[in-house]
Amino acid sequence: MKPLDRFDRLILHEVQRDARRTADRLAAAVGLSPAACQKRLKRLRDQGVIEREIAVLSPAAVGRSLTVIVEVTLERERPEFLDAFKARMRAADEVMQCYYVTGEGDFVLILTVPDMTAYEAFTRRHFFDEANVARFRTQVVMDRVKVGLATPLPTEI
Template identity: 50%
Template sequence: MAAMKLDRFDRRLLNLVQDDADQTAERLAEQVALSPSAIQRRLRRLREAGVIQRHAAVLDPRQVGKPTFFLVSLQVERERPELLAQLRRWLAECAQVQQAFYVTGEADFVLVVATPDTEAFDALMLRLVAENPNVRRFTTNVALSLVKRGLAIAVAEDGDE
């Protein structure tokens, strides 16, 4: 699928809604210099084109039980397409896996995992290995503190694509 052509208004709008998707069309219109109805049309077009995939609430970990965050590097035994597809499905369906990247280097996948505690993480990893025999090994780093968390992609606002 070809990338949607974004003009400077689209780019500005995307940066604004990544920062706060709850802003009203009126508030966004003030910042983008378009009418509220034009903002609504653009947002609908960006959603329909798949540029905006979803809206999500960002929670404060301290308010919801202070989960422990783990950075996990996975190595697989074989990189056969069907085995990788099975592992990708498992990772995508696992609620505790916040992010999963297929990467180059020593590891094949790098994961961001959030669980209530180390016991829950250990149980999750035992299940991962039991249900995915192609996982050869994994290494884990425990996050000591949260410095920055986000999913925003900086969209260059100058120039058209």
């Protein structure tokens, strides 16, 4: 993979803010021609630097007004048990993010549900009905202070 230069980082910074920006607007923001920006974007996508380009929705606007952060501790941590839990979390629509972490718990989940009843149903399906879940700890989000997945990038060399 070619190392990222200053222009790559500038382009990445801009597309993280707005992936729908036209090549002309992107070029004006970073100081390159539209063709050069398009060529660099293609390379960054092909190399996997840009993994996906998605729309960020308002959970409340689509009926998922409750955001929950859950720390999950497994009973057994052998690879097959970890892989099985990871697969279940990938398949669960409610789970927006799932991290395998160090510390007291094994996983941290961020999920959205319409209400507490839906969260209780989720816990029954994925925690109580799963013999390998030793315990889980729930935190309900009161205010979305900052939400994003943008990766900070230095733009100076």
